[in-house]
Amino acid sequence: QLQLQESGPGLVKPSETLSLTCTVSGGSITSTSYYWGWIRQPPGKGLEWIGTVYYTGSTYYNSSLESRVTISVDTSRTRFSLNLTSVTAADTAVYYCARHVVVAAAAADSWGQGTLVTVSS
Amino acid sequence: SYELTQPPSVSVSPGQTASIPCSGEKLGDKYVSWYQQKPGQSPVLVIYQDSQRPSGIPERFSGSNSGNTATLTISGTQAMDETDYYCQAWDSRTVIFGGGTKLTVL
Numbered sequence: 001q002l003q004l005q006e007s008g009p010g011l012v013k014p015s016e017t018l019s020l021t022c023t024v025s026g027g028s029i030t031s032t033s034y035y036w037g038w039i040r041q042p043p044g045k046g047l048e049w050i051g052t053v054y055y056t057g058s059t060y061y062n063s064s065l066e067s068r069v070t071i072s073v074d075t076s077r078t079r080f081s082l083n084l085t086s087v088t089a090a091d092t093a094v095y096y097c098a099r100h101v102v103v104a105a106a107a108a109d110s111w112g113q114g115t116l117v118t119v120s121s
Numbered sequence: 122s123y124e125l126t127q128p129p130s131v132s133v134s135p136g137q138t139a140s141i142p143c144s145g146e147k148l149g150d151k152y153v154s155w156y157q158q159k160p161g162q163s164p165v166l167v168i169y170q171d172s173q174r175p176s177g178i179p180e181r182f183s184g185s186n187s188g189n190t191a192t193l194t195i196s197g198t199q200a201m202d203e204t205d206y207y208c209q210a211w212d213s214r215t216v217i218f219g220g221g222t223k224l225t226v227l
Binding site: 100 | 122151152153154156158163164165166169170173175207209210211214215216217218219220221
């Protein structure tokens with residue numbers, strides 16, 4: 001059974017960098033069938049896609065966040081990471097990592113439990 | 122950039138059929154997925170590739186997609202189905218989510 005687990009600080013100061021890691025267990029992060037992605041949800045609001053990474057390291061980003069986002073994959077440690085720079089209060093959200101199925105138009109068939117990140121001084 | 126539009130809310134009586142629309146330009150040319158999200162929980166995939174149900178999703182959940190509108194249909198709606206639903210598509214190597222629809226069962 002695939003499991004994804006987000007980890008990282010729950011509190012980040014404005015202007016600093018938000019860094020999260022998603023550890024994948026029970027499945028292969030090097031499978032050609034999947035992308036690995038980050039999605040966030042501000043309190044009381046809808047889902048916002050941040051970006052995805054393929055096991056080769058190829059990335060796709062939300063254009064509205066692209067200048068601040070880096071997503072990378074560490075296949076040896078079966079995990080992938082998110083860095084979001086110059087954060088503001090608007091970046092406060094629950095951050096989810098997810099597995100996207102390549103042939104199913106990136107349907108996200110498995111999600112982590114989510115981690116709340118608050119941006120505040 | 123591509124956009125998906127959902128109504129903020131839809132109401133249905135218990136046992137009746139609920140239809141939740143998701144609209145976008147030429148959406149019928151793309152595959153659409155649907156997610157159910159209950160309060161405090163992660164989203165769950167209920168429909169992918171327009172009309173396919175993942176293992177473990179009840180048969181009362183179905184989907185269709187044609188023209189500019191995809192629709193999630195819940196037959197014999199139960200009280201437990203009252204929650205938020207999101208559509209999602211893939212366009213130009215980006216993942217797009219609709220704004221979400223709150224389904225009320227009353």
